[in-house]
Amino acid sequence: MQGRTLPVKLWAAYMTAVRSVAIINSILNGIMNPRQPNRKSFSTRRNVYDAPELYQMAYSYRNIKAEVSALIRWFKKNSGARKTPAAVLELASGPADHAIEFAKRGISATALDISQTMCRFARRQARQRSVSLKTVNEDMIGFSLKHRYDLVITMIDSINQIHAAKDMIKHLRSVAACLAENGLYVIELAKHEKEGEQLQDVQWSVRRQNKKLRVVWRPLTARANGKSYKVSLELTADTERGRLQLADVLNVRTWSPKDIERLVKKSGCFRIAARYANFREDVRPSDREAINCILMLRKLPNVSN
Numbered sequence: 186m187q188g189r190t191l192p193v194k195l196w197a198a199y200m201t202a203v204r205s206v207a208i209i210n211s212i213l214n215g216i217m218n219p220r221q222p223n224r225k226s227f228s229t230r231r232n233v234y235d236a237p238e239l240y241q242m243a244y245s246y247r248n249i250k251a252e253v254s255a256l257i258r259w260f261k262k263n264s265g266a267r268k269t270p271a272a273v274l275e276l277a278s279g280p281a282d283h284a285i286e287f288a289k290r291g292i293s294a295t296a297l298d299i300s301q302t303m304c305r306f307a308r309r310q311a312r313q314r315s316v317s318l319k320t321v322n323e324d325m326i327g328f329s330l331k332h333r334y335d336l337v338i339t340m341i342d343s344i345n346q347i348h349a350a351k352d353m354i355k356h357l358r359s360v361a362a363c364l365a366e367n368g369l370y371v372i373e374l375a376k377h378e379k380e381g382e383q384l385q386d387v388q389w390s391v392r393r394q395n396k397k398l399r400v401v402w403r404p405l406t407a408r409a410n411g412k413s414y415k416v417s418l419e420l421t422a423d424t425e426r427g428r429l430q431l432a433d434v435l436n437v438r439t440w441s442p443k444d445i446e447r448l449v450k451k452s453g454c455f456r457i458a459a460r461y462a463n464f465r466e467d468v469r470p471s472d473r474e475a476i477n478c479i480l481m482l483r484k485l486p487n488v489s490n
């Protein structure tokens with residue numbers, strides 16, 4: 186009997202979960218889509234990466250075009266080839282805004298993300314912009330791709346999704362294996378608090394047409410101390426059609442440039458080619474106005490693919 190009821194119960198639980206995700210998605214679509222007639226208000230606790238529209242809007246304050254132009258300039262300067270990369274891979278790509286911008290400039294672009302929802306969203310974005318984008322639904326810690334890339338990028342602290350030093354080494358080796366000879370790997374790190382310093386809440390708002398999104402990023406621990414910690418992320422989207430509040434708890438690990446540089450050395454695959462900040466040549470990572478540290482790693486010769 187147990188053998189027959191368990192699958193039925195599992196199926197019922199699965200269907201309930203599928204139905205609630207469908208209801209949340211319809212409300213989310215309604216709020217982000219101004220054609221929805223009724224004003225609604227909805228609060229949910231769910232994975233923020235399953236709400237790619239909100240995620241994309243939260244980080245839309247960035248100037249993706251200028252960032253991609255800087256990446257191309259630095260690639261030309263540091264690759265030795267002095268030409269535009271032919272093939273680019275974006276890791277933990279989310280909506281893949283950078284990969285899509287590379288594709289718009291005629292560069293072959295691939296986006297890799299562990300979330301199927303994000304991969305689907307990225308493909309839809311690329312279709313809407315009439316560019317070709319390959320997506321790979323994989324874990325960036327350990328992956329293997331047939332194609333060889335000139336440039337691999339991991340933007341806006343997405344490297345923090347890797348928690349353990351051994352996984353970082355595995356990640357660096359996977360990246361090296363899919364890079365062409367002399368290929369470059371760019372890691373963008375936010376400028377972090379010094380070791381032992383108090384972690385701060387970060388809040389910001391973004392406005393797009395008739396939509397407003399407020400983002401509150403709140404560490405649930407006082408100090409990072411080189412360990413993984415939990416962060417509460419709250420997104421509140423307001424449009425004339427309604428309000429959606431989404432709350433999630435993320436597990437993150439903040440890697441300092443020093444941590445990464447130590448593991449880069451240990452991996453035996455790369456050396457540091459350059460360090461930049463703010464996607465500008467006139468700001469250095471140590472400057473007061475630096476908001477990030479962008480590490481450019483060059484694959485060492487004789488590292489096998």
Ligand SMILES: C[S@@+](CC[C@H](N)C(=O)[O-])C[C@H]1O[C@@H](n2cnc3c(N)ncnc32)[C@H](O)[C@@H]1O
Binds near residue numbers: 234277279280340343
């Ligand atoms: C902060 S978002 C990244 C956004 C994107 N890099 C950008 O610049 O807008 C983090 C993304 O990392 C993805 N992710 C988390 N862990 C991952 C992993 N182990 N491998 C690949 N992707 C991962 C999530 O699904 C999410 O889309």
